[in-house]
Amino acid sequence: RKEVEQDPGPFNVPEGATVAFNCTYSNSASQSFFWYRQDCRKEPKLLMSVYSSGNEDGRFTAQLNRASQYISLLIRDSKLSDSATYLCVVNLNTGFQKLVFGTGTRLLVSP
Amino acid sequence: GAVVSQHPSRVICKSGTSVKIECRSLDFQATTMFWYRQFPKQSLMLMATSNEGSKATYEQGVEKDKFLINHASLTLSTLTVTSAHPEDSSFYICSARRGAGIYEQYFGPGTRLTVT
Numbered sequence: 001r002k003e004v005e006q007d008p009g010p011f012n013v014p015e016g017a018t019v020a021f022n023c024t025y026s027n028s029a030s031q032s033f034f035w036y037r038q039d040c041r042k043e044p045k046l047l048m049s050v051y052s053s054g055n056e057d058g059r060f061t062a063q064l065n066r067a068s069q070y071i072s073l074l075i076r077d078s079k080l081s082d083s084a085t086y087l088c089v090v091n092l093n094t095g096f097q098k099l100v101f102g103t104g105t106r107l108l109v110s111p
Numbered sequence: 112g113a114v115v116s117q118h119p120s121r122v123i124c125k126s127g128t129s130v131k132i133e134c135r136s137l138d139f140q141a142t143t144m145f146w147y148r149q150f151p152k153q154s155l156m157l158m159a160t161s162n163e164g165s166k167a168t169y170e171q172g173v174e175k176d177k178f179l180i181n182h183a184s185l186t187l188s189t190l191t192v193t194s195a196h197p198e199d200s201s202f203y204i205c206s207a208r209r210g211a212g213i214y215e216q217y218f219g220p221g222t223r224l225t226v227t
Contacts (some may be wrong), residue, residue, distance in 0.1 A: 008152070043204050043218040044155065087154070099216065101154040 001026050004102035006088050012108045017078045021105045023071040023088030032091040033064055035073045037084045038104060044087055047073075078109045114138055115207045117219035124195055124226055131191045131221045134205030140185035141207035145216070146178070149202040161188055195226040 006023045013019050022099055025033075033050040048055065050062040061074040071088055085104035092098045114137040124130050134144060143162050143168075147155040161167035169175045179191040184198040188207075192199055203222045210214040 004154070041202070041221075041223070044216070044222050098157065098160070100157075103152070103154040 002102075003027060003092075003100045004088055004090050006102040006105050008103055008105060010106040010108050012110065013078050014110055015075075015078055015080060017109075018074065018076045019078060019107060020075075021073045021086055021088075021107075023073075023076055023102055025069050025071070025088075025090045025100075026092070027092055028066075028069060029092070030069075030090045031093045033062075033071050034089040034091075034099075035060075035062055036087040036089050036101070039084050044089075044101070047086070075107075078107075080109050080111065083107055083109045113220040115141075115205065115217045117203075117205055117224060119224050120220060121223045122225070124224070126196055126226055127194055129191055129193045130195055131189055131222060132203055132205075132224075134188045134190070134207065134219050136186045136207040136209075136217070139207075141188075141209060141210045143208040144182055144188040145206040145208070146180060146188075146190050147204045147206065149204060151220075153201070155204060158190075192224065195224070197226045200224055200226045 002026050013052045035042040035047040037047045038044040046056050050064045052064050054063040059076045063072045085106045087104045088102040116135045145160050146158045148158050149155045157170050158173045159167040159169045159180050161180050163182050163185050167180040177186045177193055182188040205219040206216050
């Protein structure tokens, strides 16, 4: 079983739509969680951290369910510029902090 | 924000040759640097972690004699792919951590290696 699992997509949505991505992780000792965005042939960039109480940054809302080992990202009012791959990332603090990446979910926003 | 550079951004080499990739933290001293590899449609996979002045720690399944890592200073780490083969063709991304916190890890723009 992969340590971080995501639906690869692609998710094809029209501009203005709301879209949600899910992610599950296998290591219950995981301590911190993130969503990264990766554009084609580029490096990943931190989109937002994910907190237990849930957190929002503009059109983006992230939620964490530790009991279910489940993380989500909600994007409201999708823009064309949101088209990218969204990576679910988990920090395994096994004596040394190490980021583990999911394979990513591809989002395509069309006019 | 913090800036990490990689050089070259793209390299094509012949099978059997060695390729060196540089990773630099431009405006901060990196206590730790990481090397990742990403194959098409796959996730970033950590290859190794290096601290300045000490030997790199390799992930399981990564050959340390094939992927040589030198972390000579707090702003420079190099990855040398020795005797490259076509299956080594991939996107190699370095990352530098400024402090002890996981939140201060910054990624370079990546190097696309093609071995013919």
